[in-house]
Amino acid sequence: MNEMSAIEKTVLNDYKYGFVTNIEADEAPKGLTEDIVRFISSKKNEPEWMLEWRLKAYRHWLKMEEPKWANIKYPPINYQDIIYYSAPKQKIKPKSLDEIDPELRRTFEKLGISLDEQKRLTGVAVDAVIDSVSIGTTFKEQLAELGIIFCSMSEAIQEHPELIKKFLGTVVPITDNYFSALNAAVFSDGSFCYIPKGVRCPMELSTYFRINAENTGQFERTLIVAEEGSYVSYLEGCTAPMRDKNQLHAAVVELIAAENAEIKYSTVQNWYPGDKDGKGGIYNFVTKRGICQGNNSKISWTQVETGSAVTWKYPSVILKGDNSTGEFYSIAVTNHHQQADTGTKMMHIGKNTKSRIVSKGISAGVSNNSYRGLVHVNKKAENARNFSQCDSLLLGDKCGAHTFPYIEVKNNSAIVEHEATTSKIGEDQIFYCNQRGIDTETAVALIINGFAREVMNQLPMEFAVEAQKLLAVSLEGSVG
Amino acid sequence: MLSIQNLHAGIEEKKILKGINLEIKAGEVHAIMGPNGSGKSTLASVLAGRKEYEVLEGSVTLDGKNLLELSPEERAGEGLFLAFQYPIEIPGLTTTNFIKTAVNEVRKYRGEEPLDAVAFLKMMKEKMALMEIDQRLLSRSLNEGFSGGEKKRNEIFQMAMLQPKLAILDETDSGLDIDAIRIVANGVNKLRNKDNAVLVVTHYQRLLDYIVPDFVHVLYNGRIVKSGPKELALELEERGYDFIKNELKEAV
Numbered sequence: 001m002n003e004m005s006a007i008e009k010t011v012l013n014d015y016k017y018g019f020v021t022n023i024e025a026d027e028a029p030k031g032l033t034e035d036i037v038r039f040i041s042s043k044k045n046e047p048e049w050m051l052e053w054r055l056k057a058y059r060h061w062l063k064m065e066e067p068k069w070a071n072i073k074y075p076p077i078n079y080q081d082i083i084y085y086s087a088p089k090q091k092i093k094p095k096s097l098d099e100i101d102p103e104l105r106r107t108f109e110k111l112g113i114s115l116d117e118q119k120r121l122t123g124v125a126v127d128a129v130i131d132s133v134s135i136g137t138t139f140k141e142q143l144a145e146l147g148i149i150f151c152s153m154s155e156a157i158q159e160h161p162e163l164i165k166k167f168l169g170t171v172v173p174i175t176d177n178y179f180s181a182l183n184a185a186v187f188s189d190g191s192f193c194y195i196p197k198g199v200r201c202p203m204e205l206s207t208y209f210r211i212n213a214e215n216t217g218q219f220e221r222t223l224i225v226a227e228e229g230s231y232v233s234y235l236e237g238c239t240a241p242m243r244d245k246n247q248l249h250a251a252v253v254e255l256i257a258a259e260n261a262e263i264k265y266s267t268v269q270n271w272y273p274g275d276k277d278g279k280g281g282i283y284n285f286v287t288k289r290g291i292c293q294g295n296n297s298k299i300s301w302t303q304v305e306t307g308s309a310v311t312w313k314y315p316s317v318i319l320k321g322d323n324s325t326g327e328f329y330s331i332a333v334t335n336h337h338q339q340a341d342t343g344t345k346m347m348h349i350g351k352n353t354k355s356r357i358v359s360k361g362i363s364a365g366v367s368n369n370s371y372r373g374l375v376h377v378n379k380k381a382e383n384a385r386n387f388s389q390c391d392s393l394l395l396g397d398k399c400g401a402h403t404f405p406y407i408e409v410k411n412n413s414a415i416v417e418h419e420a421t422t423s424k425i426g427e428d429q430i431f432y433c434n435q436r437g438i439d440t441e442t443a444v445a446l447i448i449n450g451f452a453r454e455v456m457n458q459l460p461m462e463f464a465v466e467a468q469k470l471l472a473v474s475l476e477g478s479v480g
Numbered sequence: 481m482l483s484i485q486n487l488h489a490g491i492e493e494k495k496i497l498k499g500i501n502l503e504i505k506a507g508e509v510h511a512i513m514g515p516n517g518s519g520k521s522t523l524a525s526v527l528a529g530r531k532e533y534e535v536l537e538g539s540v541t542l543d544g545k546n547l548l549e550l551s552p553e554e555r556a557g558e559g560l561f562l563a564f565q566y567p568i569e570i571p572g573l574t575t576t577n578f579i580k581t582a583v584n585e586v587r588k589y590r591g592e593e594p595l596d597a598v599a600f601l602k603m604m605k606e607k608m609a610l611m612e613i614d615q616r617l618l619s620r621s622l623n624e625g626f627s628g629g630e631k632k633r634n635e636i637f638q639m640a641m642l643q644p645k646l647a648i649l650d651e652t653d654s655g656l657d658i659d660a661i662r663i664v665a666n667g668v669n670k671l672r673n674k675d676n677a678v679l680v681v682t683h684y685q686r687l688l689d690y691i692v693p694d695f696v697h698v699l700y701n702g703r704i705v706k707s708g709p710k711e712l713a714l715e716l717e718e719r720g721y722d723f724i725k726n727e728l729k730e731a732v
């Protein structure tokens with residue numbers, strides 16, 4: 001009868017990206033062994049040092065255990081039941097964007113991503129990755145004129161080995177954690193981006209990840225290096241077909257900002273979340289970390305997380321340079337049976353370092369949404385400042401919101417502030433909107449977008465609109 | 481325009497309205513007065529379609545349309561507006577964005593094209609001048625941190641933007657000082673015309689000095705026990721609600 005019981009009513013929402021593309025794939029046999037690691041490396045024609053790096057990671061991974069501390073539950077993953085390499089079979093290796101298989105091209109068109117440079121009016125350069133392989137990067141030449149390198153990781157290993165050797169694994173070492181070690185052993189592609197000294201990247205750089213093949217894990221690796229005084233804004237998007245079996249995604253992203261450099265990294269994560277009964281969906285175990293290496297540098301993470309069955313993700317910043325700034329803006333939405341344990345780590349090492357955390361969790365259905373954040377201030381980090389704001393919004397009363405803020409302060413001059421709120425969408429808010437002619441579905445979208453506004457404002461304009469729609473779609477049917 | 485017949489309504493087993501009869505014609509202003517707890521807000525909520533309240537008996541029509549079978553948003557589309565006694569806050573949602581959505585949703589209901597940004601802005605400017613409302617207020621989160629007076633003015637501003645057939649003002653004067661009451665009443669008066677009607681719900685007479693009613697009804701214990709011209713409000717003010725209660729006792 002009353003509004004709250006209506007809020008509990010959940011129906012299956014449409015995941016409009018759930019189609020499968022029929023393309024032949026070149027796959028490794030199931031399972032993970034040293035031979036598979038060698039197979040991947042040789043498929044990619046990698047130099048010996050790269051293979052050694054992978055093998056070292058693999059051997060280390062064998063000795064590790066899957067972490068269990070996050071507030072998420074999922075059945076044990078059988079790592080021998082996963083295919084670690086799957087590449088869309090292209091008749092010829094495309095030398096230019098024109099040579100890309102039309103079927104692949106159509107896949108990306110369906111996702112609203114055009115690989116034709118002329119068609120992209122927004123001025124966004126895109127690297128498109130399907131299953132494990134980058135199939136094309138737009139606007140390469142224009143960027144190259146400025147000395148910017150934006151290409152797939154495989155290409156970077158071939159063309160810029162000195163940069164890869166210098167930076168890969170320096171922020172997230174292969175031994176860092178279970179999933180990052182796994183990624184280092186088997187990663188098959190991802191994006192590499194290098195902004196030389198003093199260059200302001202004139203367009204958004206973007207990578208679009210798509211899982212297509214069945215039973216396949218996707219392990220991409222992204223590395224962004226911003227040299228002294230440079231600036232780059234980078235966006236990552238992702239989708240997957242609807243499958244009733246879970247698929248594993250374990251990416252690693254490393255960011256390096258030199259003196260006076262700034263990196264803005266935005267993610268709109270929309271992996272398939274599973275159906276309303278919790279069947280299928282992506283397990284998203286991601287390690288993202290940036291280092292403010294130089295003085296006055298800045299790294300800002302913005303994420304809109306609406307997809308995945310299970311999310312385990314803590315984009316972090318190591319504030320090494322004096323006066324450096326780290327930011328984390330997050331919206332995490334969970335509906336139906338989704339589970340998210342996400343947050344950030346801010347490691348204050350340099351003097352006068354600042355960090356800001358704004359986390360907005362929205363839970364509906366029987367989902368569980370946890371914020372987990374660590375603010376660490378080193379002994380020598382004079383005058384460190386942190387402000388954290390963690391807000392949770394509940395739709396219905398079968399879902400959960402949890403906040404785990406950890407604070408470790410080893411220097412007395414630090415000022416660390418933490419604020420947290422939990423609220424529900426009130427029936428009076430809905431009625432107020434209804435009375436003005438606004439139906440319940442639209443009212444909920446307005447209330448949610450209001451709740452998330454501070455984070456939405458951080459997104460590049462073109463994506464903010466997209467992200468707002470995504471929020472509404474993920475919660476469709478969870479109210480009313 | 482509005483016709484209420486033998487309306488009974490309650491909440492969770494509790495009967496609150498016990499047979500309301502009321503006719504309001506276009507161009508009229510009616511006032512409903514009554515002591516606290518007599519059912520004034522309940523009547524306003526039932527008319528607006530709040531789901532918690534259950535209609536047990538009776539009928540309500542607006543220009544011949546059966547209101548009781550419409551959802552709250554459809555009633556708004558039909559031209560019913562309620563200025564809330566306690567306006568609701570929605571953090572992060574700008575007042576402008578809220579009003580724009582409301583205006584366009586109501587237009588959609590009526591089969592009209594949505595207003596584009598330019599047309600909407602023009603209308604906002606016009607009504608802002610009419611209602612003497614500060615632009616800064618409209619760019620803030622809806623009702624968040626607004627003073628009591630600002631909230632009530634915002635309600636009347638929304639009324640100006642939505643141009644309802646029937647506006648119900650629930651204790652729009654409560655918590656306001658005399659200057660604020662004058663501003664709000666002024667706004668309402670500017671919006672009056674021969675095609676719309678206003679139902680003023682109030683505990684005190686003072687608002688009626690500024691919004692002069694054609695009829696005054698006294699609501700007591702869920703029933704309209706007395707109706708009369710505007711002088712009835714003054715009489716109530718002078719003699720208090722007790723005189724009504726006494727009259728009722730004598731009648732029994």
Ligand SMILES: Nc1ncnc2c1ncn2[C@@H]1O[C@H](COP(=O)(O)OP(=O)(O)O)[C@@H](O)[C@H]1O
Binds near residue numbers: 515520
């Ligand atoms: N949501 C509710 N739940 C229970 N009782 C209510 C509710 N709303 C109103 N009432 C009761 O109904 C009666 C009338 O209330 P109300 O309509 O608010 O009166 P008024 O606006 O005239 O002061 C009061 O006794 C009040 O306690």
Ligand SMILES: [Mg+2]
Binds near residue numbers: 520521565651
């Ligand atoms: Mg009342």
